[in-house]
Amino acid sequence: MTYRRIRWLKFTAPANFYALVQRLAPWLWAGAAVLAVAGLYTGFFVAPPDYQQGNSYRIMFIHVPTAWMGMFLYLLMAVYAVIYLVWRIKMADIMARSLAPTGALMTLLALWTGALWGAPTWGTFWVWDARLTSTLILLFLFLGYIALHAAVDDREKGGRAASLLALIGAVNVPIIYFSVEWWHTLHQGMSITLTQAPTMAPSMFTALLLMTGACWLYSAAVTLRRAQAEALERESDSQWVTEAVQREHALRQPAAPAVRAVEPRGAISKEGDS
Amino acid sequence: MWDGIGDFIAMGGHGPYVWGSYGVFAMVLLAEVSVLARRRHRIRTILARRSSPGAASTWNQKQEESLEP
Structure with missing residues (x-):
């Protein structure tokens, strides 16, 4: 059996990247749609009501994936920012810049759905606890990155300044993730960890995983397509x-x-x- | 599980919260995709005009059209 090594570095060339995304994107869109339909069906028609929260818990199927995506996209953006700062690879800056709007929207949706879930569950839309506040800071970091990149006329200088901000802001992601353990928060603790079985019904967990997959593929499709547009504009x-x-x-x-x-x-x- | 469409929409009294979440979720994603689609369409139209053989004669006035979003 012969292995064909994929030369990943060749995709740092915008032309190769563009061609790759042309082939990849339709599959990502289709995958996101299939997983979303399956996830919504499982979430609304298979998963039972929660014994404490009734049906308001179904907000979880979009709240948790969007919150995860917000953090994941930020970390990914920070990784590309480092690559751009160290090796000055143009595609890394294009990728970081393309991730930011989707990351900001995912974080915004996590906050919005969290507020609407909090109202019937906690009796309040908002509370300044560690999890919520650090997530709000994440949104501001995304917006700050976008604004800083756009504010500097010299694209390279803007890219470097914004990359530095992305890198420094990355410290906020572990703070968000562990905030429910480090501080007393109104926000509930982790229901899903890598080391223990999830503390929810299997059908709820399945719906959550399907919706997470859908959000992941959607984010991949939309950021890669945005990066394509950005590459066309710059080149x-x-x-x-x-x-x-x-x-x-x-x-x-x-x-x-x-x-x-x-x-x-x-x-x-x-x-x-x- | 649901006792008719009315029961489904009511979500046990949590309808406004659940549908307020899913509705905004759907609207935000649709808006993002539509903004991106328009951006891609715009840039491709400009580039296609620029690279077509008759571009020099048909597109003189738009030569300065910026590609910046």
Whole structure:
């Protein structure tokens, strides 16, 4: 059996990255949709009401995945920020910048759904406890990253400054995660850990996992697509962009002979993006 | 499990909280996808015009069109 080594570094080249995402994205969208349908069905029609909270606990199926995604996307953004700061790889900055809006939205949704879950459960929409406050700080870190990157005219300088902010802010993620253990919080402790069985019914846990998978694939699809757009914008004068655009244009308008006539046979075509 | 559609929507009295969560969740994700789709469409349109053979004669006035979002 022969192993084909994947040369990951080749995807630091925007042209290769673009072609890879062209092939990957439809599967990510489809996977997210399938998992979301399965998760929603399990969450609303299989999982029973909670013996204490009734049906309000069903907010968990989007609250927990969005909160996890917020933290995960921030850490991923910080990793790309480090790569950009150390090796100055342009794609790393593009990836970090593409992760930030989705991370911010996921964190916002975690806060919103948390407030609507808290109201019937705790009797309040908001409380300044460690978990909620540190999650709010996470949202501000995402927004700060986006604002700082956009505020500096020189894209490289803006990228470096924002990367530094992302890196420093990463310290907040373990604070969020362990806040329910380190401090007395109104927020409940961890129901799911890597070392113990989950403290919830199997059907609830299944729905939660399915919705987490859906959020994960959605985030992957939307951030990779955003990174593609960002790469096209930054590299708009490059030959690979011209080739990719002409090729896609020709695919969408097969009757346009003028475009077909100049369809290139360059790197993108050889990649066979579909 | 549910005693009709009314019971499902009521969510045992927690309907506004549950549907307020899921509704905003769906709206936010749809908005994100739609903003991204428009951005991609815009940039591809500009780039396609720029790279098409007749671009020089048909697109003079838009040469300065910025690709920045």
